[in-house]
Amino acid sequence: MIDEKTFLEQQKIDGLNIASTISLLIFGMLFAALLLCLILMRDNFVVWPPPAFLLLSISKPTLSTIFIFLSSLFLWSAQRNLSTPEKLKKARISLKLSIFLGFCFLAVQFLFWRELNTHGFNVESGAFASFLQAMTWIHAAHILLGLFFLLIFLNRIRKSRTDFFLNENEYKIQTIKINFYSSFWHFLSLVWVLLLIGLFAPL
Amino acid sequence: MTYAHDIHPAPTTFLTKYVFSYDHKVIAKQFLWYGIFFLGIGGMMALLIRWTLAFPGEPFPVIGPILFPHTNGVVPPDTYSMLFTLHGTIMIFFAITPILIGAFGNYCIPLMIGARDMAFPLLNLLSFHIAVLSAVLMLASLFLPLGGAAGGWTSYPTLSTLIGSPGAGQTLWCLSLFVLGVSSTMGAINYITTIIAFRAPGMGYFDMPLTIWGLWLTAILNALFIPVLGAGLLLLVFDRVFGTTFFLAGAAATTGGGDPILFQHVFWIFGHPEVYILILPAWGMVSDFLSFFSRKPAFAAKATALSMTAITVLSTLVYGHHMFTTQMSPLLTQTFMTLTMTISIPSAIFFANWLGTLWRGSISFDTPMIFALGVVFVFGLGGLTGLYLGAATTDFYLHDTYFVVGHFHYTMAASVLLGGFAGIYFWFPKMFGRMMNETLGKIHFWITMIGLNGVFFGMLVVGYAGMHRRLYNPFVYEFMQNLIPLNTFITWSALLMGFGQLPFLFNFIYSLWKGPIAVENPWQVGTLEWTLPSPPKTHNFDTIPTVKCGPHEFGNPLLKTGRDFQYQTEELVR
Numbered sequence: 001m002i003d004e005k006t007f008l009e010q011q012k013i014d015g016l017n018i019a020s021t022i023s024l025l026i027f028g029m030l031f032a033a034l035l036l037c038l039i040l041m042r043d044n045f046v047v048w049p050p051p052a053f054l055l056l057s058i059s060k061p062t063l064s065t066i067f068i069f070l071s072s073l074f075l076w077s078a079q080r081n082l083s084t085p086e087k088l089k090k091a092r093i094s095l096k097l098s099i100f101l102g103f104c105f106l107a108v109q110f111l112f113w114r115e116l117n118t119h120g121f122n123v124e125s126g127a128f129a130s131f132l133q134a135m136t137w138i139h140a141a142h143i144l145l146g147l148f149f150l151l152i153f154l155n156r157i158r159k160s161r162t163d164f165f166l167n168e169n170e171y172k173i174q175t176i177k178i179n180f181y182s183s184f185w186h187f188l189s190l191v192w193v194l195l196l197i198g199l200f201a202p203l
Numbered sequence: 204m205t206y207a208h209d210i211h212p213a214p215t216t217f218l219t220k221y222v223f224s225y226d227h228k229v230i231a232k233q234f235l236w237y238g239i240f241f242l243g244i245g246g247m248m249a250l251l252i253r254w255t256l257a258f259p260g261e262p263f264p265v266i267g268p269i270l271f272p273h274t275n276g277v278v279p280p281d282t283y284s285m286l287f288t289l290h291g292t293i294m295i296f297f298a299i300t301p302i303l304i305g306a307f308g309n310y311c312i313p314l315m316i317g318a319r320d321m322a323f324p325l326l327n328l329l330s331f332h333i334a335v336l337s338a339v340l341m342l343a344s345l346f347l348p349l350g351g352a353a354g355g356w357t358s359y360p361t362l363s364t365l366i367g368s369p370g371a372g373q374t375l376w377c378l379s380l381f382v383l384g385v386s387s388t389m390g391a392i393n394y395i396t397t398i399i400a401f402r403a404p405g406m407g408y409f410d411m412p413l414t415i416w417g418l419w420l421t422a423i424l425n426a427l428f429i430p431v432l433g434a435g436l437l438l439l440v441f442d443r444v445f446g447t448t449f450f451l452a453g454a455a456a457t458t459g460g461g462d463p464i465l466f467q468h469v470f471w472i473f474g475h476p477e478v479y480i481l482i483l484p485a486w487g488m489v490s491d492f493l494s495f496f497s498r499k500p501a502f503a504a505k506a507t508a509l510s511m512t513a514i515t516v517l518s519t520l521v522y523g524h525h526m527f528t529t530q531m532s533p534l535l536t537q538t539f540m541t542l543t544m545t546i547s548i549p550s551a552i553f554f555a556n557w558l559g560t561l562w563r564g565s566i567s568f569d570t571p572m573i574f575a576l577g578v579v580f581v582f583g584l585g586g587l588t589g590l591y592l593g594a595a596t597t598d599f600y601l602h603d604t605y606f607v608v609g610h611f612h613y614t615m616a617a618s619v620l621l622g623g624f625a626g627i628y629f630w631f632p633k634m635f636g637r638m639m640n641e642t643l644g645k646i647h648f649w650i651t652m653i654g655l656n657g658v659f660f661g662m663l664v665v666g667y668a669g670m671h672r673r674l675y676n677p678f679v680y681e682f683m684q685n686l687i688p689l690n691t692f693i694t695w696s697a698l699l700m701g702f703g704q705l706p707f708l709f710n711f712i713y714s715l716w717k718g719p720i721a722v723e724n725p726w727q728v729g730t731l732e733w734t735l736p737s738p739p740k741t742h743n744f745d746t747i748p749t750v751k752c753g754p755h756e757f758g759n760p761l762l763k764t765g766r767d768f769q770y771q772t773e774e775l776v777r
């Protein structure tokens with residue numbers, strides 16, 4: 001005879017671990033497919049990025065990169081401070097900074113899209129502009145989802161919620177979820193870098 | 204007992220019991236009804252297509268004048284394109300997927316591995332209702348002014364861009380499939396997680412029934428490759444709605460336009476695994492049924508499971524064989540060809556294992572078994588015809604002919620349909636607590652079997668003779684005209700097959716209410732679901748079972764229990 005309650009709780013924890021891995025893999029495959037399209041498209045061009053690219057200032061993508069990189073860094077620091085109630089305070093500050101930087105990233109993206117449209121890189125003007133716009137749209141949509149996840153994370157460790165450490169199993173479950181939310185954010189940073197390389201690296 | 208009841212309470216209201224149920228068994232039945240409904244619609248579309256090919260210009264009997272009043276019941280050319288597009292889409296995504304994966308996946312996984320429900324019941328519930336939303340989108344597209352999608356189920360650009368299909372039907376088609384993809388990936392997360400984490404204590408991977416192996420591998424492929432289709436659909440929607448030019452080659456010379464072939468890459472990276480997504484659950488079930496009804500252990504069950512795994516891995520590497528005629532480099536052509544041919548090695552292994560299971564078994568020809576044997580036959584034919592399409596030299600000739608249509612109907616339609624029916628006849632007693640009628644089941648089998656071979660073998664023949672697919676009226680070409688009798692024969696076979704489903708429908712509905720009450724274990728099988736009453740309680744298992752032996756322990760001469768099989772909860776008698 002097995003102790004059913006312990007067994008089922010272990011199942012639940014294992015299940016969450018597996019499911020979060022698979023979920024990341026699913027998003028990974030989506031972006032892998034999009035990046036593959038980009039790579040195959042580059043192959044059709046004699047020069048990549050196309051000469052018109054010289055008209056484009058890359059100051060905004062650079063700023064975005066700095067924001068998302070710092071955001072990931074602060075998030076990482078928040079993740080490392082979840083073990084005791086004292087450290088949790090530090091985690092809260094890092095996490096808030098990370099979320100703020102995430103919103104900054106989005107704001108810069110909006111400015112970037114405006115700039116693209118005013119400089120003639122609207123979606124109808126060829127495959128390069130199509131990729132430039134659509135890839136950043138899809139990425140930004142996931143950034144929104146990622147920010148939503150980070151807000152849930154923030155809610156889990158908010159000050160008024162004192163039950164975070166009470167129950168060992170509950171703590172395990174919470175950390176799995178938090179790790180999933182955070183990994184998703186780091187994953188989006190990685191995708192951003194790969195996108196930049198795919199879009200701007202010369203052939 | 205009380206603990207199980209607490210976390211899986213029996214629902215009390217109509218809505219929580221039948222509509223918004225968290226119970227995997229109810230969700231399975233929802234998917235079953237959903238699939239059977241669309242099987243009817245997709246089948247009707249097939250008959251309209253076949254009628255047009257056999258009797259061009261003649262009105263479709265009875266419902267023709269109602270559907271196409273402007274042409275007095277004759278299928279118009281643009282509608283014809285819509286019909287073959289939606290026949291494929293509906294059969295693959297709205298009939299086969301919900302029945303094989305949605306219904307049997309949901310029903311069998313928790314019951315056969317000794318779990319009380321799926322890992323995430325809420326996700327499961329959402330998965331079904333999102334699938335319903337997707338179906339609504341797809342059906343709604345039929346009523347648009349320019350009709351539904353008409354670019355083929357593969358929706359290649361430029362047919363599927365605004366140039367080829369200006370109507371909103373194609374956009375809705377893309378959105379519908381994207382939404383369905385969300386539903387399927389949610390299901391896949393649930394299936395994979397449940398199978399890895401929720402197996403009963405003592406159940407190793409090789410103690411799982413092969414049905415579960417099939418469903419597991421399917422779920423893995425779903426999780427990995429539905430997102431790839433999603434990416435393709437997203438870009439296609441962007442092209443159609445926002446004016447991007449991913450797949451529009453028109454302006455390439457001046458502004459660096461897109462590439463229609465790009466979509467084919469994405470589509471087939473998903474599309475080839477999709478074939479295995481559909482067939483793997485059927486393979487799994489058939490592997491089990493052959494053992495159950497031969498009263499013998501499944502021959503080399505481990506090798507069967509590993510072969511299925513090998514095929515799953517290989518299926519991700521061969522998609523290029525759909526694109527031999529797109530001017531790909533000869534090096535790539537040969538690579539894809541060789542990799543494709545490699546699939547025949549594991550296929551041959553598990554096919555031989557099937558025959559090994561049957562060899563000298565005491566076979567009882569119950570309905571699930573004859574359907575399973577039907578799968579062995581039609582899958583053998585389907586697999587063999589695939590070799591001609593996987594080899595570039597023969598594919599150049601056969602590409603886009605009815606030979607292709609015949610081949611993929613043998614593999615994905617015939618095998619999966621027969622496998623699905625085998626599953627329905629087999630698990631019906633457990634699902635609904637009543638038995639289906641055996642005689643009607645056998646009539647259903649023989650009519651279906653004769654009909655489908657008439658249709659699909661006929662297709663192989665006319666395809667080999669050079670008839671191309673997707674033509675509204677191939678007989679405007681003079682050299683095609685001597686294929687009219689053969690096409691008429693195919694159509695009569697299709698009608699026979701269509702009418703052959705009536706005994707099934709009657710049997711299914713009649714048995715739901717009037718069938719004889721099923722006992723706990725009517726087929727005398729040892730897997731975990733048959734240790735439960737028919738139908739099982741909401742929480743399945745009062746206590747989580749401990750598994751002590753494999754799923755196919757039949758005919759052990761040392762058994763003293765008076766049975767010829769062992770339950771998986773019993774210690775293996777040595």
Ligand SMILES: [Cu+2]
Pocket residue numbers: 474475478521522524525
């Ligand atoms: Cu293929």
